[in-house]
Amino acid sequence: xxxxxxxxxxxxxxxxxxxxxxxxxxxxxxxxxxxxxxxxxxxxxxxxxxxxxxxxxxxxxxxxxxxxxxxxxxxxxxxxxxxxxxxxxxxxxxxxxxxxxxxxxxxxxxxxxxxxxxxxxxxxxxxxxxxxxxxxxxxxxxxxxxxxxxxxxxxxxxxxxxxxxxxxxxxxxxxxxxxxxxxxxxxxxxxxxxxxxxxxxxxxxxxxxxxxxxxxxxxxxxxxxxxxxxxxxxxxxxxxxxxxxxxxxxxxxxxxxxxxxxxxxxx
Amino acid sequence: xxxxxxxxxxxxxxxxxxxxxxxxxxxxxxxxxxxxxxxxxxxxxxxxxxxxxxxxxxxxxxxxxxxxxxxxxxxxxxxxxxxxxxxxxxxxxxxxxxxxxxxxxxxxxxxxxxxxxxxxxxxxxxxxxxxxxxxxxxxxxxxxxxxxxxxxxxxxxxxxxxxxxxxxxxxxxxxxxxxxxxxxxxxxxxxxxxxxxxxxxxxxxxxxxxxxxxxxxxxxxxxxxxxxxxxxxxxxxxxxxxxxxxxxxxxxxxxxxxxxxxxxxxx
DNA sequence: AAACACGTTCGGTATTACCGAACAGTGTTC
DNA sequence: GAACACTGTTCGGTAATACCGAACGTGTTT
Numbered sequence: 222x223x224x225x226x227x228x229x230x231x232x233x234x235x236x237x238x239x240x241x242x243x244x245x246x247x248x249x250x251x252x253x254x255x256x257x258x259x260x261x262x263x264x265x266x267x268x269x270x271x272x273x274x275x276x277x278x279x280x281x282x283x284x285x286x287x288x289x290x291x292x293x294x295x296x297x298x299x300x301x302x303x304x305x306x307x308x309x310x311x312x313x314x315x316x317x318x319x320x321x322x323x324x325x326x327x328x329x330x331x332x333x334x335x336x337x338x339x340x341x342x343x344x345x346x347x348x349x350x351x352x353x354x355x356x357x358x359x360x361x362x363x364x365x366x367x368x369x370x371x372x373x374x375x376x377x378x379x380x381x382x383x384x385x386x387x388x389x390x391x392x393x394x395x396x397x398x399x400x401x402x403x404x405x406x407x408x409x410x411x412x413x414x415x416x417x418x419x420x421x422x423x424x425x426x427x428x429x430x431x432x433x434x435x436x437x438x439x440x441x442x443x444x445x446x447x448x449x450x451x452x453x454x455x456x457x458x459x460x461x462x463x464x465x466x467x468x469x470x471x472x473x474x475x476x477x478x479x480x481x482x483x484x485x486x487x488x
Numbered sequence: 489x490x491x492x493x494x495x496x497x498x499x500x501x502x503x504x505x506x507x508x509x510x511x512x513x514x515x516x517x518x519x520x521x522x523x524x525x526x527x528x529x530x531x532x533x534x535x536x537x538x539x540x541x542x543x544x545x546x547x548x549x550x551x552x553x554x555x556x557x558x559x560x561x562x563x564x565x566x567x568x569x570x571x572x573x574x575x576x577x578x579x580x581x582x583x584x585x586x587x588x589x590x591x592x593x594x595x596x597x598x599x600x601x602x603x604x605x606x607x608x609x610x611x612x613x614x615x616x617x618x619x620x621x622x623x624x625x626x627x628x629x630x631x632x633x634x635x636x637x638x639x640x641x642x643x644x645x646x647x648x649x650x651x652x653x654x655x656x657x658x659x660x661x662x663x664x665x666x667x668x669x670x671x672x673x674x675x676x677x678x679x680x681x682x683x684x685x686x687x688x689x690x691x692x693x694x695x696x697x698x699x700x701x702x703x704x705x706x707x708x709x710x711x712x713x714x715x716x717x718x719x720x721x722x723x724x725x726x727x728x729x730x731x732x733x734x735x736x737x738x739x740x741x742x743x744x745x746x747x748x749x750x751x752x753x754x755x
Numbered sequence: 756a757a758a759c760a761c762g763t764t765c766g767g768t769a770t771t772a773c774c775g776a777a778c779a780g781t782g783t784t785c
Numbered sequence: 786g787a788a789c790a791c792t793g794t795t796c797g798g799t800a801a802t803a804c805c806g807a808a809c810g811t812g813t814t815t
Contacts, residue, residue, distance in 0.1 A: 233541045233764080234548065235803065237772060238508040242549045249570060253577045258793060268774050270500075273794075275772095278501045282509045291781090291792055296574035298610055301628030303516060304571010307563035310520045318616055322589075343565060349585055361568030500795080502772065504803060525762060535805050540763070542803095558761055558812090 240267060241275050248285060248294055255293030308360070311336065313446060314346050316479050321348040321448065324472040328450050328465050331356055334476070335371045336446040338363060340379075340387035342371040356430070356451055365426075367407055368396050370434030371447035374420035374473075377411040378436050378444045384411065400425045419466040419473075420447075429454050433465050435473035439480045448473050507534060508542050515552060515561055522560030575627070578603065580713060581613050583746050588615040588715065591739040595717050595732050598623055599739070602638045603713040605630060607646070607654035609638040623697070623718055632693075634674055635663045637701030638714035641687035641740075644678040645703050645711045651678065667692045686733040686740075687714075696721050700732050702740035706747045715740050 247264045248256055256264075262272045276294055279285040283299030308314045317334040324332040331350040335342035341363045366372030367388055376384050385404065393402045401407050414420045422432040434449035450469055514531045515523055523531075529539045543561055546552040550566030575581045584601040591599040598617040602609035608630045633639030634655055643651050652671065660669045668674050681687045689699040701716035717736055 234545045235504050235541050237502050237504045238542060238545045241505040249573050271773050274500045274502050275505060278505045281501065296570065296577050298628045300570045300574035301612060302626060303563065303567045304574065305627040306516050307567035310563050345568060359569060360572040361565050538804050
């Protein structure tokens with residue numbers, strides 16, 4: 222008897238498509254060397270032959286590619302195109318990129334821009350630092366608001382009641398010993414953030430890593446998103462935080478200006 | 489009696505998944521404002537209710553999002569994440585990015601890197617010019633080799649027989665009046681390219697646009713890909729082409745060094 | 756209020772997605 | 786060198802379901 226454990230309701234969905242997208246998710250979460258059909262089958266709740274048919278279909282469309290013989294399934298080129306289009310379809314992406322480039326040059330760090338997705342920051346654009354240091358900073362995923370500088374920068378500009386509601390949804394799990402875990406601490410931090418003009422994540426999300434973030438706006442109400450810059454925690458950085466903060470703030474302000482200022486001058 | 493006119497074979501594929509991916513393709517090709525269900529139904533070879541079920545499934549997984557009421561379907565956030573992971577899973581992407589950043593700063597133009605996908609260039613990484621000029625340069629799509637500087641740069645480094653085979657596949661359609669359309673012209677151009685060290689696309693792909701490209705290598709055999717830089721054709725640019733060419737060449741050489749030189753020094 | 760658009764819901768049926776088992780390669784072990 | 790263990794691939798058969806067409810709401814236009 223087959224059942225769909227991930228499907229509570231009985232609404233209008235196509236099961237096999239769900240399976241296919243689950244399969245892609247498994248490949249995403251898997252090692253970059255890819256997954257074999259056998260490994261995929263173990264992860265899927267389907268038979269080997271069905272998994273095979275799904276994989277073949279996805280390969281046909283370029284969503285996956287089977288490298289080597291026997292094939293190991295990795296993400297395909299078509300997804301690069303889709304992701305590029307998807308992020309371009311968010312108008313913010315194009316607006317942010319040049320600002321981020323400048324910010325990365327100024328600070329020498331990796332900088333990113335997130336949009337406000339119902340209180341959660343979702344990073345949509347990233348410019349790596351000119352230096353050799355790289356961070357694992359995936360795009361397109363919802364981050365936890367209370368341990369990221371972008372999240373806190375946005376929260377600081379929202380009414381207290383809204384903040385309470387947002388963190389109630391996600392909880393306040395500690396990602397490191399330095400994470401903020403109570404609403405009281407958070408409010409205090411947000412107060413400081415508001416006065417200071419930018420948010421600081423001091424090893425609250427990853428040990429050894431700090432972030433500085435500032436929100437930007439579109440219509441004056443809730444923040445439209447935030448920019449942030451990320452670096453490794455070092456003694457020398459501590460003294461520069463004020464300088465970095467001002468750069469980040471300036472970048473956020475520039476984006477706000479671009480968003481609110483000239484609304485469609487060209488067409 | 490229903491039949492699938494686009495389906496000749498009877499191989500192991502999942503039809504509804506194909507339909508779903510086709511639906512995504514239509515959204516990609518559609519306007520950035522999105523498509524309504526009715527518009528999608530017109531494009532798909534399915535009934536309205538079936539298209540509806542597919543769209544809902546894709547929205548559930550974040551591949552699409554329905555904005556507004558009535559909903560217009562646009563590409564979803566999940567694709568940003570997938571695309572980011574997909575391009576990161578190509579080791580070249582990370583290697584190329586810092587080189588491209590430097591190249592863009594040097595030249596003041598948009599620069600890109602393509603991998604060699606069976607003779608076709610597929611651009612996987614892009615760094616926009618610091619200036620205000622933007623080009624429509626989508627990532628992840630197979631470009632035509634004979635009208636792009638990246639393509640010609642790669643072809644120039646392949647044996648003549650291989651070149652003949654590749655252009656036989658794609659044909660030599662003219663994209664502009666200045667496009668190369670015969671194999672003889674192409675060979676001559678490739679000879680010059682080889683001697684010069686970099687390829688030039690002088691309004692052969694788009695009028696008013698020039699590109700300069702150079703190939704990079706991994707194992708000494710066929711080129712692994714190419715970098716290129718793109719600008720608008722102007723008088724002053726003509727004199728600088730040699731300077732730009734050398735920058736592009738240097739960037740390609742740097743990538744070659746990174747690829748062939750230190751193979752896994754760290755782990 | 757009638758007409759039209761749109762998205763959504765509903766039964767019913769024929770299609771097909773799915774399974775389990777058999778087949779075919781490849782490298783390893785006895 | 787045969788048996789094994791492990792891949793990915795192919796094959797019928799059946800129960801599930803993807804699909805269709807029509808009906809239903811809801812909002813906008815005549």
